Amino acid sequence: MNNYGWGLPIRASSFAGQIDFGILLIHAAMALIFVLWGVFFAYLLVRYRRRAGTPAQREEHHASSQGGFWANNAGELKSLMPDVLVMLFEIALIVFYAFPVWRSIKMSPPDPKDADVVVEVTAEQFAWDVRYPGPDGKFGRAKPELVHFSNPLGLDRTDPAAADDIFVANELHLPVGKKTLIRLRSKDVVHDFFVPEFRLKQDAVPGLEIPMWVVPTRIGHYELACAQLCGFGHSLMRGDVYVESPEDFQKWLASRAALKPAPPSASNNSGGF
Amino acid sequence: MSNTPDAARDPHRPNVKLYMAVFGALLCLTLLTVAVSKLHLPRPQAIAVGLLIAAVKASLVAAIFMHLWGEDGRIPRILAAVVFFAAMMIFPILDGAFLVPSATSRVAVADQHPDEGGAAAPAAEKPAEVK
Amino acid sequence: MNATTAAVPQTSSGISNAKLGVWLFLASEIMLFSTLFTTYIVLRLSATSWPWGWTALNVPLGTLNTAILITSSVTIVMAYARAYDRDVAGFRKWMALTLALSACFLVVKAFEYGHEFSLGIGPSTSVFYAVYFTMTGLHGLHIVGGIIVNSGLLYMSYRKDCWEDPLFLGRVEGAGLYWHFVDIVWIFLFPALYLL
Amino acid sequence: MSQSHADSHGHGHAQSFLRRYVFSVDHKVIGLQYLFASMFFLLSGFALMMLMRWQLAFPGQAIPFFGRLFPADLAPNGVMSGEFYNALGAMHGTIMIFLGIVPMGVAAFGNYVLPLQIGAPDMAFPRLNMASFWLFLPGGALMLGSFFLPGGAAQSGWTSYPPLSVINPGQTVWLLAMVLLITSSLLGSINFLVTTANLRAPGMSLMRMPVFVWGEVVASVLLLLAFPPLEGAAILQLMDRVAHTSFYMPKDLVILGSHYAGSGGGQPLLWQHLFWFLAHPEVYVLVLPPMGIVAEIIANNTRKPLHGYTTMVLSMLSIGVMSLIVWAHHMFISGMSPALSNFFLVTTMIISVPSVALMTCLVFSLKGASIRYSVPMLFALGFIPLFAIGGLTGLPLGLTVTDIYLHDTYYVIGHFHFVVVTGSVIALFGGVYHWFPKWFGRKMNDTLGQIHFWGSVICMVGIFLPMLPMGLAGASRRLYDPTAQMHNLIVQPLNVVSTMFTYGLALFQIPFLWNFFHSIFRGEKTVENPWQATTLEWACPSPPPHGNFEKTPRVYRDPYEYSAPGRKTDYWPQNEPA
Known part of the structure; x- marks a missing residue:
């Protein structure tokens, strides 16, 4: 995979560009600020080194009552100008960038009816359990008592809605260009769903079901990594994301559906354990 | 002990009569709050009344027994700042309140208290708990 | 009094060390208990249902304990009033009464706990009981701390030199402030756990 | 008003060794106790990190020399296990923050320097001060010793997010130790606040206090108000x-x-709220006293008053207020x-302004x-650009959108280590060199100091700078084996670079340690005010005797009156009459 390099990975989702824009803009600003201050700082260090016969010059502090607040503190206030510039930059960044982009990425997950694909991703120590609703479009019942290494989600196969659910471990297949709603859950501890190419990261919290969405824009094979410490096997908790053409995706779904009701085989419940 | 006029004018001198009056008021309020709970008001009203009475009692203790009434103004100011920071705890509460609707595995305390009837009407119960 | 602070009072706050120290300590205690009350509210909001306190706990015993604690608050403020007037015997009497009442509080609490444990109810039974045992338990620890401080003061009052020490009254006042704070916490705990 | 005085002077000088050096109530002895203890903890935290860095650079290879010393369950065949790595990570963070930098910045420097700078004979509550240290030390011993207890050390990160922390072994001891440490720092912060409020020398008005004192005051307020929520949260986790x-x-x-x-019914996110309610202000507790130290050093060595004393004080105060609302x-x-x-x-963006x-x-x-x-x-000047890198890299992390990608990557590690190591730790080193003459009446060697400075700064940058591109490439933090995830493979060489510089940093601490301990006994003797400074701590003998000042000083002017016109010398001590 040539997805990764010394900089940001390739962009493979609709909002990856928006996030990269922010990262690049801020780093440009940071570099500018650092270089300007650095040059000034270096100049001060050389210019004002101790020299015989040159005493330090104090700034004029007008403690007098004449001149008013602004005039008396002009020197001090002038030195706050850089601060004001940084503040204006930050305000612009918040209002024109952070608020709208955050709203679109994190605050407005699509309604399940509007999403092209709905998939449930359940994190556990140390694997990703992925479930598609199957032909009926409904996620069936799952019970914690039924959890077994052959049935990591505890699916109740007697429930007709659950019987056709498609389960895969550590593999997430998505059609390119389609809006996918991912319902993120955790069985045990806090995990984190991170696909670097999607620029998508979200903690999976037990007891909560967190909706998030992605529109993959590039066919390819990506990595789904856990980014939140989840135990001794944290670094081995990874999965693969396959973004396919819609036809390939449907084909794959059909091939998985044909496997049912075979219990999800040995690949499950393990990230190498 | 101190019957001198000096002591009588001392503003910090403990005022025993006042203490006893507050004592009486506190006991009455305690009985009142228990009595109100016997009325089995609906949750929102019960919580409002219970907290109101508790707040009155706490202010009495703070103002009179802890001498905040007539204390050097700086201590109340310190306390106001502390209360401001304590009020920041509203954010975890707000977070909890926002989160619940999206959470699927809701918590059922009712399992342990079937007699309480909460399980019958969880939806109706909900707003009652907002305080 | 040392010369430093006595000579130029403007660089001192004018509030005695003991009093300022106790108030700052209480500031941290306010933060501690507001954390616990926050936990209570968050857990209650996220619960599908929450028992009425009176169905789960013993309200008469709770009321009794409230009355005991309020009375002990009065007795300790009376002890302070006696100490203010340098009435040694009066101070000892009221302080001893305070200690007796605080012991009563703990005994009643122990009966309540004992009853609950005998029914097989413990902190792990439900979130409600987890909150109940943790908050009352922590409050109980504060009571124990208060008992230690107050017995210390009572013990000190038997030493002659303590009444010569101008700081003694400040210590009594500080202990009183702490005790009233513990009382205030209970004033909120009682309705929150037993009645609502 | 100050039982302190009565208490500490009652016994005079006829104290036993135990009373004088172990269970001392003298703020200077307690300050040095904190200094030595926190230096020890900093070194142990650093040692843990050296082990981790080996695993990060060369995953799966046996640790050289030391690998065989560990029990087989921690490091089978000398190769670190995942549990052991996580324990090292959790303890590195905990020890460095709660046992190293905060005790050094707030307690060691605060105890020694703050009463001297405000002209006080001692702290307001000397016995409380002693209690604070003797809660800290067992807390620290318990924390560090938890490696040797059954169950081992905590392994859920210093953030201890439940449910992981509730089910992982070792966490109970961590929580108990935290309760001890929190109690200790509460006592300490009450003491600092009351001392500053009540024991200032005549004439030492609030706006004449040195910037370091302001840093200590704000840090104490933060500790006082932000630690109890963590204490409460820790009690709940313990339950x-x-x-x-x-x-x-x-x-x-x-x-x-x-x-x-x-029974269920809990909220994992509640812990995160309560934890960060402390842990964010804690960042400012880590930074403000060192920043005060930098201000002291800069004023002294530029030989002119600080630019904008009022601005600095107001900024510190507003940082204090805001830091409780950004967690x-x-x-x-x-x-x-x-x-x-x-x-x-x-x-978050508002707090960046001050x-x-x-x-x-x-x-x-x-x-x-x-x-x-x-x-x-040198250390103070090194602080400025390097801390600035730390501050600037906070920008993309504080912005919601960019944080989606950068959160929990090495970028975060790089960011806060620039803040805390090339910021706080460098400033603390500077403080040690600055006040060493006051503490021991002797000077540290300059040449060794310069070697220490350049070596440390270059190594620190070498360690932390590679973390920024690693983070941008998506490398996650807290990975036992970074090569297990594909997207880390290309930047893995940067891990090797970091590791090499880590061992370099260790080497460059040797001149410092030798210089420090050698100079205590053999250093060049020095005078009362070797730096020709203006603040009050330089107005008493080095080291100050019991009770500090022979005569209570009287303060006449602002803290940094250097190069005042019309005077022969270029400094004008605060206590010198006009």
């Missing part, structure tokens, strides 16, 4: 572990295939309500100066 309550455990957890037995920027992607993120984004103002004042203080490049000044 979850010991009494099997479910404060943080939701219903129907299935842990490694088995149904968790608790949830650590939780943007934690599953917290995304609407709340917007609020915390705004407060922070930038502080840095601006420090830089502008150099203008017109006559800079004396003494060893402490």
Whole structure:
């Protein structure tokens, strides 16, 4: 995979560009600020080194009552100008960038009816359990008592809605260009769903079901990594994301559906354990 | 002990009569709050009344027994700042309140208290708990 | 009094060390208990249902304990009033009464706990009981701390030199402030756990 | 008003060794106790990191020399296990923050220097002060010793997020140690605040206090108000572990295939809120006293008053207030309500304003100066650009959108290590060189100091700078084996670079340690005021005797009156009559 390099990975989702824009803009600003201050700082260090016969010059502090607040503190206030510039930059960044982009990425997950694909991703120590609703479009019942290494989600196969659910471990297949709603859950501890190419990261919290969405824009094979410490096997908790053409995706779904009701085989419940 | 006029004018001198009056008021309020709970008001009203009475009692203790009434103004100011920071705890509460609707595995305390009837009407119960 | 602070009072706050120290300590205690009350509210909001306190706990015993604690608050403020007037015997009497009442509080609490444990109810039974045992338990620890401080003061009052020490009254006042704070916490705990 | 005085002077000088050096109530002895203890803890935290760095650079290879010393369950065949790595990570963070930098910055320097700088004979509550240290030391011993207890050390990160922390071994001891440490720092902060409020020398008005004192005051307020929520949260977690309550455990957890037995009903996110309610202000506790130290050193070595004393004080105060309202920027992607993120984004950007103002004042203080490049000044000057990198890299992390990608990557590690190591630790080193003559009446060697400075700074940058591109490439933090995830493979060489510089940093601490301990006994003797400084700590003998000042000083002017016109000397001590 040539997805990764010394900089940001390739962009493979609709909002990856928006996030990269922010990262690049801020780093440009940071570099500018650092270089300007650095040059000034270096100049001060050389210019004002101790020299015989040159005493330090104090700034004029007008403690007098004449001149008013602004005039008396002009020197001090002038030195706050850089601060004001940084503040204006930050305000612009918040209002024109952070608020709208955050709203679109994190605050407005699509309604399940509007999403092209709905998939449930359940994190556990140390694997990703992925479930598609199957032909009926409904996620069936799952019970914690039924959890077994052959049935990591505890699916109740007697429930007709659950019987056709498609389960895969550590593999997430998505059609390119389609809006996918991912319902993120955790069985045990806090995990984190991170696909670097999607620029998508979200903690999976037990007891909560967190909706998030992605529109993959590039066919390819990506990595789904856990980014939140989840135990001794944290670094081995990874999965693969396959973004396919819609036809390939449907084909794959059909091939998985044909496997049912075979219990999800040995690949499950393990990230190498 | 101190019957001198000096002591009588001392503003910090403990005022025993006042203490006893507050004592009486506190006991009455305690009985009142228990009595109100016997009325089995609906949750929102019960919580409002219970907290109101508790707040009155706490202010009495703070103002009179802890001498905040007539204390050097700086201590109340310190306390106001502390209360401001304590009020920041509203954010975890707000977070909890926002989160619940999206959470699927809701918590059922009712399992342990079937007699309480909460399980019958969880939806109706909900707003009652907002305080 | 040392010369430093006595000579130029403007660089001192004018509030005695003991009093300022106790108030700052209480500031941290306010933060501690507001954390616990926050936990209570968050857990209650996220619960599908929450028992009425009176169905789960013993309200008469709770009321009794409230009355005991309020009375002990009065007795300790009376002890302070006696100490203010340098009435040694009066101070000892009221302080001893305070200690007796605080012991009563703990005994009643122990009966309540004992009853609950005998029914097989413990902190792990439900979130409600987890909150109940943790908050009352922590409050109980504060009571124990208060008992230690107050017995210390009572013990000190038997030493002659303590009444010569101008700081003694400040210590009594500080202990009183702490005790009233513990009382205030209970004033909120009682309705929150037993009645609502 | 000060039983302190009565207490500490009652016994005079006829004290036993134990009373004088072990259970001492003298703020100077306690300050040095904290100094030595925190130096020990900093070194142990660093040692843990050296082990981790080996695993990060060469995953799966046996640790050279030391690998065989560890028991087989921690490091089979000398190769570190995942559990051991996580324990090292959790303890590195905990030890460095709660046992190293905060005790050194707040307690060691605060105890020794703060009473001297305000002209007090001792702290307001000397016995409380002693109690604070003797709660800290067992807390620290318990924390560090937890490696040797059954169950081992905590392994859920210093953040201890439940449910992981509730089910992982070792956490109970961590929580107990934290309760001890929190109690210790509460006592300490009450003491600092009361001392500053009540024991200032005549004439020492609030706006004449040195900037370091202000830093200590703000840090103490933060400790006082922010630590109790963590204490409460830790008690709840302790209940979850010991009494099997479910404060943080939701219903129907299935842990490694088995149904968790608790009642359920808890909220894992509640811990994160309460933890960060402390842990964000803690960042400013880590930074403000060192920043005060830098201000002291800069004023002294530029030989002119600080630029914008008032601005600096007001900035510190507003940082103090704001720092209690920004905590949830650590939780943007934690599953917290995304609407709340917007609020915390705004407060985060607000707090950057006074922070930038502080840095601006420090830089502008150099203008017109006559800079004396003494060893402490080197550290103070090193602080400015490197801390600035730390501050700037906070920008993309504090912004909600960019944090989606950068959160929990090495970028975060790089960012806060620039803040805390090339910021706080460098400033603390500078403080050691600056006040060493006051503590021991002797000077440290300049040449060794310069070697220490250049070596340390270059190594620190070498360690932390590679972490920024690693983070941008998506490398996650806390990975036992970074090569197990594909997207880390290309940047893995940077891990090797970091590791090499880590061992270099260790080497460059040897001249410092030798210099420090050698100079205590053999250093060049020095005078009362070797740096020709103006603040009050230099007005008493070195080291100060019991009770500090022979005569209570009287303060006549602002703290940094250097190069005042019309005077023969270029400094004008605060206590010198006109």
